[in-house]
Amino acid sequence: MAYSFPEEVLEHVFSFLSSDKDRNSVSLVCKSWYEIERWCRRRIFVGNCYAVSPGIVIRRFPEVRAVEMKGKPHFADFNLVPEGWGGYVYPWIAAMSAAYPLLEEIKLKRMVVTDECLELISKSFKNFKVLVLSSCEGFTTDGLASIAANCRHLRELDLRESEVEDLSGHWLSHFPDNCTSLVSLNMSCLGSEVSFSALERLVARSPNLRTLRLNRAVPLEKLANLIRRAPQLVELGTGAYSAEIRSDILLNLTEAFSACKQLKGLSGFWDVVPAYLPAMYSVCSGITSLNLSYATIQSFDLVKLVTQCRNLQRLWVLDYIEDSGLEALASSCKDLQELRVFPSDPFGAEPNVSLTEQGLVSVSKGCPKLQSVLYFCRQMSNAALISIAKNRPKMVRFRLCIIEPRAPDYLTLEPLDAGFGAIVENCKELRRLSLSGLLTDRVFKYIGTHAKKLEMLSIAFAGDSDLGLHHVLSGCESLRKLEIRDCPFGDKALLANAAKLETMRSLWMSSCSVSYGACKLLGQKMPRLNVEVIDERGPPDSRPDSCPVERLYVYRTVAGRRIDMPGFVWTMDDEDSGLRFS
Amino acid sequence: MEVQLELALPSGSGKGSDPNQDCDQRKKRSFEEAFMGVKKKEVDDLHETLPLLIWDGNEEKKQQFDGELLEQKHIPKLAISNNRNAEMEDNFVVVGWPPVKSWRRQFCHQISHRECTTNYVNVENNGGGGGGGRGSNSMYVKVKMEGVGITRKLNLSVHRSYHSLTAKLIAMFGICEENVEKYKLTYQDKEGHWLLARDVPWETFIHSVQRLKLQKMATTFYS
Numbered sequence: 022m023a024y025s026f027p028e029e030v031l032e033h034v035f036s037f038l039s040s041d042k043d044r045n046s047v048s049l050v051c052k053s054w055y056e057i058e059r060w061c062r063r064r065i066f067v068g069n070c071y072a073v074s075p076g077i078v079i080r081r082f083p084e085v086r087a088v089e090m091k092g093k094p095h096f097a098d099f100n101l102v103p104e105g106w107g108g109y110v111y112p113w114i115a116a117m118s119a120a121y122p123l124l125e126e127i128k129l130k131r132m133v134v135t136d137e138c139l140e141l142i143s144k145s146f147k148n149f150k151v152l153v154l155s156s157c158e159g160f161t162t163d164g165l166a167s168i169a170a171n172c173r174h175l176r177e178l179d180l181r182e183s184e185v186e187d188l189s190g191h192w193l194s195h196f197p198d199n200c201t202s203l204v205s206l207n208m209s210c211l212g213s214e215v216s217f218s219a220l221e222r223l224v225a226r227s228p229n230l231r232t233l234r235l236n237r238a239v240p241l242e243k244l245a246n247l248i249r250r251a252p253q254l255v256e257l258g259t260g261a262y263s264a265e266i267r268s269d270i271l272l273n274l275t276e277a278f279s280a281c282k283q284l285k286g287l288s289g290f291w292d293v294v295p296a297y298l299p300a301m302y303s304v305c306s307g308i309t310s311l312n313l314s315y316a317t318i319q320s321f322d323l324v325k326l327v328t329q330c331r332n333l334q335r336l337w338v339l340d341y342i343e344d345s346g347l348e349a350l351a352s353s354c355k356d357l358q359e360l361r362v363f364p365s366d367p368f369g370a371e372p373n374v375s376l377t378e379q380g381l382v383s384v385s386k387g388c389p390k391l392q393s394v395l396y397f398c399r400q401m402s403n404a405a406l407i408s409i410a411k412n413r414p415k416m417v418r419f420r421l422c423i424i425e426p427r428a429p430d431y432l433t434l435e436p437l438d439a440g441f442g443a444i445v446e447n448c449k450e451l452r453r454l455s456l457s458g459l460l461t462d463r464v465f466k467y468i469g470t471h472a473k474k475l476e477m478l479s480i481a482f483a484g485d486s487d488l489g490l491h492h493v494l495s496g497c498e499s500l501r502k503l504e505i506r507d508c509p510f511g512d513k514a515l516l517a518n519a520a521k522l523e524t525m526r527s528l529w530m531s532s533c534s535v536s537y538g539a540c541k542l543l544g545q546k547m548p549r550l551n552v553e554v555i556d557e558r559g560p561p562d563s564r565p566d567s568c569p570v571e572r573l574y575v576y577r578t579v580a581g582r583r584i585d586m587p588g589f590v591w592t593m594d595d596e597d598s599g600l601r602f603s
Numbered sequence: 604m605e606v607q608l609e610l611a612l613p614s615g616s617g618k619g620s621d622p623n624q625d626c627d628q629r630k631k632r633s634f635e636e637a638f639m640g641v642k643k644k645e646v647d648d649l650h651e652t653l654p655l656l657i658w659d660g661n662e663e664k665k666q667q668f669d670g671e672l673l674e675q676k677h678i679p680k681l682a683i684s685n686n687r688n689a690e691m692e693d694n695f696v697v698v699g700w701p702p703v704k705s706w707r708r709q710f711c712h713q714i715s716h717r718e719c720t721t722n723y724v725n726v727e728n729n730g731g732g733g734g735g736g737r738g739s740n741s742m743y744v745k746v747k748m749e750g751v752g753i754t755r756k757l758n759l760s761v762h763r764s765y766h767s768l769t770a771k772l773i774a775m776f777g778i779c780e781e782n783v784e785k786y787k788l789t790y791q792d793k794e795g796h797w798l799l800a801r802d803v804p805w806e807t808f809i810h811s812v813q814r815l816k817l818q819k820m821a822t823t824f825y826s
Contacts, residue, residue: 099699103752156704182706210706212795314707317714366715367701367708397701424701481700491658506699516656557752571752 028053032061041066060084067091068526070108070132071551074580075116086125087151088117092132094529094574095479096504098156101531101572103557105587108132112585118145126151133157139164143171150202151177158184162211166192175200176229179207190215190238196223205232209258209289214238225250234258237291242270245277252280259289262316266296274300288312295322305329309356312337314363320346328353334390335359340376340397347380351387359393359418360384367397367424378405385409393418400431401458406440416448420455426482426507429459436460442467445475452499455479465489469496477502487514494518504529511569512539519547527576531555535573538566543575544593551578552593553586561591698754709795712813742809748776748786748817759812764805772817786817 035058038044048058064087067073078085092108110132117124124146134157142149149172154160162185168178169192193208193215203223208215217239224230230251239247239260248257264270274297278284284304293316308330313323314337323338324346333354340362342350350357362380366373378401385391391413401423410416430437437458445451445468452474456464460483468475469492476499484490491514493503503525511534522528537554540561544552554561555572582592703711742760755775762768765788773783788800792811800808800815 096699098704099702100705100754101699103750182704184705315710363707364701364703365711367703367711369715397703422701426697426700481702495658507697513656513658517658557750 028057031057035061039064063087064126065089069576069578070110070113071580071583072526072576072578075113077579079116079120083120084123085117085121086123087128088113088121088124088126089128090132091130094504094527095131095502096506096529096531097131101506103555103587103589106555106590107583107585107587109585110134111138114138114141114145118142122146123148125149128153128155129157130155131157133159134164135159136161136164136167140167143167146172148174150174153177153179153181154183155179156182161186162188162190162192162213166195169193169195169200170197173197173200174202176202177205178203179205179232180210181207183210185211187212189213193223194219198222198226201226201228203227204229206230207232207234207258208236209234211236212238217243221247221250227251228253230254232256232286234288235260237261237289240264241274241294241297245270245273248277248281253283254281255283256286256288256310257281257284258312259287261292262290262297263292263294264297266294271297271300275303279303282307284308286310286312290316293318293322298322298326301326302329306331308333310335314339314361317341317365324349330354332356337361337363339363339365340374341365342380343375344377344380344383345375347376348383348387351383355388356390357384357388358390360388360391361395362397363395364397364424372399378402381405382408382412385412392416395420395422395455397422397424399424400428401437401440402430402432403435403437403440403443404430404432406437407443410440410443410447414447415450416444417450418453419444419448419451420453420479421457422455423457426457427459428457436464438464438467442471445471449474451475453477456483457481459483461485462489462492465492469493472497474499476500478504480505480508482507484508484510487511490514491517494521500524501526503527505531505533507532509534512536515539516543519543519550522547522550522575523577525577527574529572529574531572533573534569536567537561537564537570540570540573540593541566548594549577549579550575551582553583554591554593555589556591557589698752713795744812744814746772746775746815746817749819751776757815759809765801765808772815776817785820787820789816789818790814791816 031054035044035047038047041064044058044062048055059081060083062082063085065078065082065085067078067088067090070090070092090110090113092110093102093106096102097106097108108131110129114127118141122145125148127142127149128151132154134154139160142152144167152168152172152175157180160183165178165180165185168175190211190213196203196219200223204227206223215236215238220239224233224247231254233247233251233254234256235244235247235258237260241260241262241264244259248254278301281304284307287301287304287308287310290313295318298318305326306329309332311327311330311333313326316323316339319341320343323342327333327336327338327342327346328349331353334356335358336350336354338346338361342362347362350360360381362376376398378398381394381396381398382405385408392415394416395418398421401421429435430440438461441454441456441460441464445454449471451472454468454472454475454477456479462485465484465488468478472478475497478493478497478500480503487510489508490505490510493500494514495518500521505528508530510530515530515535516539540552540554543550553574554570555574556570558564558571561568561570582594583590586592743756743758745754746757747754757771757775759768762771769788772778772788778786789797790800790808790812791797791814793813795813797816800812
């Protein structure tokens, strides 16, 4: 019946489908729907750049306008993936420069991007509009200069948390005078000072500018001038928030802020001088997102600011806020959905602030919409976790980091199995969970039994045996990403659940007990998985098969083995029994 | 370890073969059949999932025993203590824990340095507030060697010259003579910049060093 509707009509109907999942379903209906859909898919998301090749993507989707891609595994954020592992975007850019001349958007996360890539992007895509580089590395400010100079219609340049080799601030001056299209600029990760006058002029000629995130080097005295030229800003990231205490600066700043009637998000706040915080009070009632995670000010000042933001939905803050501050937050900010509390002194032996499990319990009690939590603390109890679970059954993301590995319930000295068990049992919508503290196999039994919607699980220093891993792999139906470090999980659970790995994006295991022999077996028997052993001690063949590997990264792929592996990564497959001759 | 291979159906179809269930599942042709000209039997083969090891119900009992064995094996057991100094004695630090991103780590380092200098009591002959000088005489800094996963910690206050520091590093990382030439010693100063250690006098170095890195020559590094 494929010919009952003209193609154009079907295409028009499909254009309303934005979710990849829906489009994938549509393409399975019949051959002609597959054909129509593939020609009109404009956005693609590749969760693992090695799961597919540029050639395969381009062959299937010839008219893509926006690409989003992720490279390194998440644990790369914590130095667990050695430098040089991979995640190079160049082959993609090269292929797309020929195949997608109309490409408009590139969004990358944890990938290696070189200046060459940036130059190629700036010269290949005449209509290029959006570049987001999240936690990327490998490029310098010279690459940024190419983008600024050549992308005539650039709307977004967002470098969030990328590691950029900062040669100079001169790149910003490469935006041509007739470039007026900028909507979003995030340069907060850069070190050097840019020419302030160039920045001012850029802001002044960008009437659509909604997001401006400055870097630390932009001084507070000059902030007012900048904001004044962009009263339409919706999101602002300040530079260093400190200056000599002078009334004229304070007045200027206060006036500038009061003109920003649309401001919803604030961030930046390095080196805060509390005397300048009142400059922002006029905008607080409209603020929905506040990132104070670099603001090294005491609880008292934090509370004064935060409690004025009655419509706050998202708060990122340092543990300087303490339990008392979180209690105040819980009373004032009833719309709070997301809370992240970062440690000010993660490597110190003793607590430096009075932040305990109580703070989180207060917020879970007082904020009915709380659904996303990232919390670093030094003590936790099963009672607190059970309380949180009962208070907030709609929790979606729960990431708890108790700083000392294997720390037990500080009240009873028992493992925290019951507490996390309560979380997974009560929070039926939970999609992401990070565990910490003393945990036995029992917690994994709870997780396998209850966490049916869990998509991402992070485990560290937990469990007793393979049974733990088996519970997770056999029970968590929606699991896509599993990352494990320093757990006594070995071969048995992995091999018994090999099939499960094809239903997931990836599995990371480091400092566990998976033997080289098991890795080889897995690689040989599962051709649609890439089983990569990462070992800096040298070829795994030089050690007995029973020797555990340092790190294991397993992911499903239709692209076959990688061809860009460094000397410390080996792919296990049936071609050459896992030994790659370099 | 015994490996038993058994063909098992994909998890969705449950245990055994319920003919009705199978029928429903196979009504529509799969992707491979429709578009890749793969015959049905081949499709079934493609979809066969193979547990490489059968998990038997007695595992739970067995694991209690195996678990003990595993614990003795390879995992460095961290003592549950609030006293970081216990770990420092071993010159051994857990990489990537707590899980804070590098930005935040550098940032925290700056905060703790500031806290240190305000509280710091000057001890004769010892350097400024390196990472770890919490009112004690020791000056522990992290040392990373390129190509080695584990970051170590080193007490700088016991060294008075590059010579003695280098000797200690060679011993710590077990660098053999011929490889000594291949590495250069770099350090991160208070502003976060990475510099070549031997470019500055020892006094300057010891007063501003925050961490050390042994880098292979002829590699460019990111800051």
